[in-house]
Amino acid sequence: MQQLLDTAEKIRTMEIRGAGRIAAAAARALRDYVEMLETSSFEEFVAKVEKAKSILIETRPTAVSLPNAVMLAGSYDAETVEEARSQILDNATEFIQNADNALDNIGEIGAKRLRDGDTVMTHCNSHAALAIIKTAHNQGKRIKVYATESRPRRQGFITIKELSDAGIDTTLIVDSAVRHTMKNVDTVIVGADSITVNGALVNKIGTSQLALAAHEARVNFISAAETYKFSPSTLFGDLVEIEERDPEEVISKDKLGDMPDVKISNPAFDVTPSEYIDLIVTEAGAFPPEMAYVIIKEHLGWELEKMG
Ligand code: RUB
Structure with a gap:
């Protein structure tokens, strides 16, 4: 134990x-x-x-x-x-x-969506998203990546290390530079913590800002997600709980000093509605978000009938 x-x-x-x-x-x-x-x-x-x-x-x-x-x-x-x-x-x-x-498989399928010379933006640290970028790079495509810092835990630092170790042209940006930088980007690729039955994506806090900025700039927005990241219980009406983490991750009590009235909110994830998502790349194929129900039904074997 x-x-x-x-x-x-x-x-x-x-x-x-x-x-x-x-x-x-x-x-x-x-x-x-x-x-x-x-x-x-x-x-x-x-x-x-x-x-x-x-x-x-x-x-x-x-x-x-x-x-x-x-x-x-x-x-x-x-x-x-x-x-x-x-x-x-x-x-x-x-x-x-x-x-x-x-x-x-996600790497192979997703890499087909990247062209030689493309610039990608990614958020946080997703091994599924990086599998696509690395596969495209290994196929000889010249890919540039903007990686967000991803406050408060700064998983972007893990991403830039992985990408630069792989020899990929990588630029780190702070989270607030996403919209400003989007004009240089061809495709956004992020991972997934959960995908709901209506095709909404739950991923690292800030993902929905990338999606909004991508939508505005007409940039492709892809989520890389193994089929086991789809949520069967959303089929029965459950909502995905958004983890609220320790405020100390945002600022330590020492640094905050004498401000007992200030509250700190630290949601770890956010929700991107399906209309901002062009494609979800899974190991079983690349699907539009509207097909989430099919994935849940066919790949997780959790069918409506089982409710009875
Ligand atoms: C990580 C995060 C990642 C997804 C997908 O959040 O949001 O984008 O988990 O990652 P945290 P992967 O750092 O809080 O766990 O593709 O590696 O499964």
Whole structure:
């Protein structure tokens, strides 16, 4: 259990971050936990596995990749401990492998949308978005990238390191320079924490500003998202919870000084409506956001019928 708790803590504190990495880490933690789990009855096994799943799911509320990973990796239909254990080990291993392959496919599919000489803007740090940019670069296309700083946690610094290590022409901008810079951009590519059944994109705070500026400047706006980033529960009316993080991420109490009346708001994600999104690139193909229901139905197997 300690290892699973450690992973949960790393996800909560963002030592492990990004919807895809969170999902893979959770699937791995569950697999390792189940592999070693010793119980005296099937009922005890079920109770402990379900407890472990909820510990992982409760770490961060917005990225649907987390409950989807835990659901896909941790599913079983068995009557004995050994049967259930073996199914979970297989499902978790398959999830991790599929997630890895999905990134390669997203890179290949998305790179077709970039031309030699294109300038891309990206936000935060998304391995799916970067897979597209790196694949296009590896195909010999000359791609320039504007990467936003992404306050308050500055994940843009991770992005510029990854891009410059890959030899890609990279420029860092502050978040407030997005609209000013958009006139130089051909395509915006961002990741996804969740995509709702109506095709709205939930991603790092500020994503919707990129989308608005792209829309105004008639620049393409693409989200790169594995199919496990689509949210089945939105089909049943649930809203995606926007994580509100510690104000200390924005400004420390020391720096704030003597201003007890000042409140600080630190929403970690925002929502971009589907009308601002040209394309969602998944491992199963490139879809318009209006097709979100089909992805949920066909790739996550969560159909309306199951409500009954
Ligand atoms: C990360 C973020 C990323 C998505 C997609 O937020 O918003 O754009 O998670 O990333 P945080 P990926 O840093 O708060 O986790 O494509 O790597 O899954």
